[in-house]
Amino acid sequence: MTLETTLEDLGWAEDFQSQLTEEDAGLTPMRISEVHRSKIRALSTTDAHLLVFPSHITSGDVAVGDWILVDGDIARIVRVLDRRSCLTRRAAGPDLRKQLVAANVDTLFIVTSCNADFNEARIERFISMAFEAGTTPVIIATKADNAEDAADYVARAEKLSLGQVALAINAHDPEDLKRLAPWCGPRQTIALLGSSGVGKTTITNGIAGTTQATAEIREDDARGRHTTTSRALHRIQGGGWLLDTPGMREFGLFDASEGINTVFQDVMQYADSCKFRDCAHEGEPGCAVQKAVKSGELDPDRLKRWQKLQREDSLQVETVAQTRKRSRTMVKMHKTAKQLRNRKVDGD
Numbered sequence: 001m002t003l004e005t006t007l008e009d010l011g012w013a014e015d016f017q018s019q020l021t022e023e024d025a026g027l028t029p030m031r032i033s034e035v036h037r038s039k040i041r042a043l044s045t046t047d048a049h050l051l052v053f054p055s056h057i058t059s060g061d062v063a064v065g066d067w068i069l070v071d072g073d074i075a076r077i078v079r080v081l082d083r084r085s086c087l088t089r090r091a092a093g094p095d096l097r098k099q100l101v102a103a104n105v106d107t108l109f110i111v112t113s114c115n116a117d118f119n120e121a122r123i124e125r126f127i128s129m130a131f132e133a134g135t136t137p138v139i140i141a142t143k144a145d146n147a148e149d150a151a152d153y154v155a156r157a158e159k160l161s162l163g164q165v166a167l168a169i170n171a172h173d174p175e176d177l178k179r180l181a182p183w184c185g186p187r188q189t190i191a192l193l194g195s196s197g198v199g200k201t202t203i204t205n206g207i208a209g210t211t212q213a214t215a216e217i218r219e220d221d222a223r224g225r226h227t228t229t230s231r232a233l234h235r236i237q238g239g240g241w242l243l244d245t246p247g248m249r250e251f252g253l254f255d256a257s258e259g260i261n262t263v264f265q266d267v268m269q270y271a272d273s274c275k276f277r278d279c280a281h282e283g284e285p286g287c288a289v290q291k292a293v294k295s296g297e298l299d300p301d302r303l304k305r306w307q308k309l310q311r312e313d314s315l316q317v318e319t320v321a322q323t324r325k326r327s328r329t330m331v332k333m334h335k336t337a338k339q340l341r342n343r344k345v346d347g348d
């Protein structure tokens, strides 16, 4: 496959450029488009490359969307550049380890529908995940064409976080999809998150499919634009990239306390004025949160959702810590038993 493009077109920006030193002069920046167990696929301005991991980098150190520096002469990955944003999930196993899901995603489209799928708690969880990762969340409520009052869903979504942007669309309507353009332009990378059946595939097909717009771009930017797709990084209308890895589909909240605090800034502000620093906001004297609920300033449902999300997050982390402790105890027991056995053998 031959490409003809620029680094900027692949998403390169000043924050990556500024990480380069004089010693990197001979190296080629490439963007990872697929990660496999022992190798990756990466895009340079001229080609797609299959690169094998060197001994100091493993598949766990990189994600789709990452920028790497490659010694082109020997096709060796030299290093991974610092990320702008990083979506992570809890790695399988008992360890408190994070696994990379995607890197350098600028906007996370949180997809829901203008129907019973619309769930405040779920959306708040997704927004928390976006903030924790360092990406900008945009809420897209699909199936506006079937809703009696789509504007009401938008209003509800906008209330979930300070300055939150939300749109209601018919994902089948190309005109409506054009409203996503501000986040889909050149050098932008987006990813979609949402439950099954909300319209993620419909949006993907709508914005990554061949349209008049892409045809025009192809015409004046020569060969290649439409061939720069891969299984996980898709070229979209407007010039940006859509990142869609299998990991995106099973990525849940984990260790996201900062993200949660950002979403619930309003509640946090009241909590800061509580008399006790460790106030649980459940009837303690001098609780500013309960006072705000009583005066009608704070929605009691939102408070409940905040508490639930915090519990969910800390429970995850606690569970991991407990599992670790248990496995350490098991190892100790195992060792002691082995020592006893050996002693017995020695004594025989």
Ligand SMILES: Nc1nc2c(ncn2[C@@H]2O[C@H](COP(=O)(O)OP(=O)(O)OP(=O)(O)O)[C@@H](O)[C@H]2O)c(=O)[nH]1
Pocket: 142, 143, 144, 145, 146, 169, 170, 171, 172, 194, 195, 196, 197, 198, 199, 200, 201, 202, 203
């Ligand atoms: N009327 C209407 N139907 C929609 C809209 N968006 C999606 N659909 C339909 O909803 C169904 C599910 O859409 P998908 O795009 O497959 O949903 P998904 O989020 O990709 O689902 P998973 O692949 O299970 O995660 C399909 O029948 C779509 O045609 C919309 O805005 N309006």
Ligand SMILES: [Zn+2]
Pocket: 271, 274, 275, 279, 280, 281, 282, 284, 286, 287, 288, 289, 290
């Ligand atoms: Zn309180």
